[in-house]
Amino acid sequence: MAADDDDxxxxxxxxxxxxxxxxxxxxxxxxxATLASYGCPSYRLxxxxxAVAEAEGYHAEPFAxxxxxxxxxxxxRDPGSSTGALPETVPEVHRMTRLSEWxxxxxxxxxxxxxxxxxxxxRATIEQARLRIRAVTSRPPYWSPGLVxxxxxxxxxxxxxxxxxxxxxxxxSAVVGAAIAGVRVLVDRDRKKxxxxxxxxxxxxxxxxxxxxxxxxxxxxxxxxxxxxIALFPGMTFTTGLAEVAEKNLVAGTxxxxxxxxxxxxxxxxxxxxxxxxxxxxxxxxxxIAGPPLGVAWQAGALATSAISFAVLFQVPRRFLWAAxxxxxxxxxxxxxxxxxxxxxxxxxxxxxxxxxxxxxxxxVTNRPAQLFQLPGMMLLVPGSFGFTSLGAxxxxxxxxxxxxxxxxxxxxxxxxxxxLVANVILPPRKLL
Numbered sequence: 001m002a003a004d005d006d007d008x009x010x011x012x013x014x015x016x017x018x019x020x021x022x023x024x025x026x027x028x029x030x031x032x033a034t035l036a037s038y039g040c041p042s043y044r045l046x047x048x049x050x051a052v053a054e055a056e057g058y059h060a061e062p063f064a065x066x067x068x069x070x071x072x073x074x075x076x077r078d079p080g081s082s083t084g085a086l087p088e089t090v091p092e093v094h095r096m097t098r099l100s101e102w103x104x105x106x107x108x109x110x111x112x113x114x115x116x117x118x119x120x121x122x123r124a125t126i127e128q129a130r131l132r133i134r135a136v137t138s139r140p141p142y143w144s145p146g147l148v149x150x151x152x153x154x155x156x157x158x159x160x161x162x163x164x165x166x167x168x169x170x171x172x173s174a175v176v177g178a179a180i181a182g183v184r185v186l187v188d189r190d191r192k193k194x195x196x197x198x199x200x201x202x203x204x205x206x207x208x209x210x211x212x213x214x215x216x217x218x219x220x221x222x223x224x225x226x227x228x229x230i231a232l233f234p235g236m237t238f239t240t241g242l243a244e245v246a247e248k249n250l251v252a253g254t255x256x257x258x259x260x261x262x263x264x265x266x267x268x269x270x271x272x273x274x275x276x277x278x279x280x281x282x283x284x285x286x287x288x289i290a291g292p293p294l295g296v297a298w299q300a301g302a303l304a305t306s307a308i309s310f311a312v313l314f315q316v317p318r319r320f321l322w323a324a325x326x327x328x329x330x331x332x333x334x335x336x337x338x339x340x341x342x343x344x345x346x347x348x349x350x351x352x353x354x355x356x357x358x359x360x361x362x363x364x365v366t367n368r369p370a371q372l373f374q375l376p377g378m379m380l381l382v383p384g385s386f387g388f389t390s391l392g393a394x395x396x397x398x399x400x401x402x403x404x405x406x407x408x409x410x411x412x413x414x415x416x417x418x419x420x421l422v423a424n425v426i427l428p429p430r431k432l433l
Contacts, residue, residue, distance in 0.1 A: 021058060022093055024073060025093045025094075026095065026130070027126045027130055028049050028052060028053060028062075028095075029095045029097055031115075031116050031133070032062060032069045032097075034112050034133055034137060035048065035109065035433075036066070036099055036102060037099060037102050037103070037105075038103070038105040038108045038109040039103060039371070040433065041243060041252075042066070042244055042252035042253075043064075043243070043247035043249045043252075044433060045062070045069075046249070048116070048433065049062040049071065050062065052116055052119070057075075058075060059073070059075065061073075061074075065099075065251060065255060066099070067098065067099050068099055069097050069099065070095075070096050072092055072094050073092075073093045073095075074092055104375065105141065105142075105315045106314050106375065107141075107142040107315045108136050109369060109433065110317070110368055110369055111132075112133060112136060113369050113431065113433050115129050115132050115133060115136070116129065117431075141315055142315045142318075143312050145185060148313060149178065151308070151313050152177045152313065153178040153181065154174075154177075154308070155177060155231050155310060156176055156177025156178075156227050156231070157171075157177065157227075158301075158303070158306035158309065159173065159227035159230040159302075159306065160173035160174075160223050160224070161294060161301075162227075163222075163226055163227050164220075165224075166294070168212070168219050169219060169223040169224060172208055172228070173223065175208060175228075176205050176224060176227075177228055177231065179208070180201045180204055180205075180228065180229055181231075183200050183204065184197055187200070197232075198232055198266035198267050198270075199266040199267070199270045201229040201267055201270065202229060202267035202270025203271070203274065205225045205267075205270070205271060206225060206271040206274035206275065207274055208224060209225050209228075212224060225271055226389075233263075233382075234259065234260035235260075235379075235382025236378065236379065237256050237263070238382070238413055239382050239413050239416050239417060240256055241253045241254070241255075241260060242257070242416075243417045243421075245257070246418075246421065268392065303328060303329060303332050307380075308321060308325065310324070310376050310379045316372065316376060320373070323372070323373045324373075324376035326358070326377075327355050327358055327359055327373050327374065327377025328377050328380060330351075330358055330377060331351045331354065331378065331380050331381050332380055334355075335348070335380075335381065338351065344408060345408075345411040345412050345415040346415070349415035349418060349419045351381050352381060352416040352417075352418075352419025352423070353419040353422055353426075355374065355377040355423075356419060356420045356423030359377060359423075360374075360424065360428065363429040363430070364427075364430050367430070369433035370429040370433065378416070382413075382416065390402045390403075390406040390408075390409060
């Protein structure tokens with residue numbers, strides 16, 4: 001974590017080392033819960049908590065899960081002790097919080113990063129930091145609901161281009177994306193209804209594909225059922241879960257992998273319900289998509305649209321939209337070039353390595369979290385559609401094809417994780433986030 005200690009215009013504040021461990025533990029819990037709510041992976045969250053506690057003269061032992069955070073704060077162990085154990089008279093401070101809501105909000109994540117860096121640099125006290133964190137959590141999202149709805153529509157339309165769809169496929173996919181985003185606004189008001197969002201997304205995609213095939217014979221339903229609900233596919237959750245397992249955060253990683261599987265099953269069941277009623281399951285529902293692309297101009301437009309759309313969905317601030325375009329274009333171009341000569345998983349590794357090295361470089365130059373630049377660029381690489389096509393093959397009782405696609409999804413996900421890990425060695429960011 002970089003800190004500007006040369007800024008003489010900022011009045012010095014009292015060191016937080018004079019605060020009690022209880023106050024520090026409450027502050028660390030606020031940081032951890034806020035970062036987890038806005039999309040910070042568990043292993044990075046734990047690294048942040050340990051580093052902040054270390055800077056304040058304490059030792060923290062966090063245990064982060066997607067649904068909660070456990071924290072233990074103790075004084076630093078005596079380095080002269082042979083065992084490094086704490087004296088029996090030193091009390092331990094424990095904290096725990098439950099997380100019921102989480103997502104990805106890179107604008108708020110960036111603000112929290114600034115807050116705890118100010119505390120480490122002695123530009124703010126713990127009390128000031130906690131007030132600022134509360135202000136961050138209570139503020140409205142950076143992008144309005146209307147723009148988020150438009151971004152969901154744009155992401156679905158762009159995905160139809162990448163999946164080889166025609167003009168009608170693009171239009172129908174955009175309608176599906178708009179409908180799914182509209183349903184989210186309605187169901188988010190009630191927790192029980194919110195749990196049905198993924199299922200309703202698959203249902204809407206299947207109904208729209210069914211209606212489109214009755215109107216336009218040239219429509220490819222496989223494009224619509226993949227592109228329409230593209231924002232629902234848990235490719236990033238799956239990749240993050242693999243990364244957490246690779247970082248030996250086994251409980252959090254397993255939880256995210258199970259979450260991604262359940263999300264895919266809910267989407268698939270919405271589609272399967274329509275297929276069962278209308279016998280759509282007898283045809284090629286989600287096979288590998290063939291067909292020539294629309295052309296360079298369409299591909300370029302889809303690339304720009306998808307990059308900006310995912311940046312808005314992730315709440316990237318307006319001043320960093322150029323970075324989303326840059327990282328998204330890098331991932332797309334490297335993948336396109338690598339696929340000419342290399343297998344899918346090797347191409348995914350090369351693309352992830354390129355995107356993350358670029359993201360880490362931008363993070364060092366701008367003194368912002370690397371995730372701000374990394375996530376929008378990685379969204380075109382994550383293997384969410386592979387998981388859906390795998391389950392679709394199992395639905396059609398094509399066990400061999402389903403197992404093959406599931407293996408491809410796992411291999412591509414692992415390639416992305418290794419690409420991220422190698423990039424962090426080649427060009428590590430200055431910040432933990």
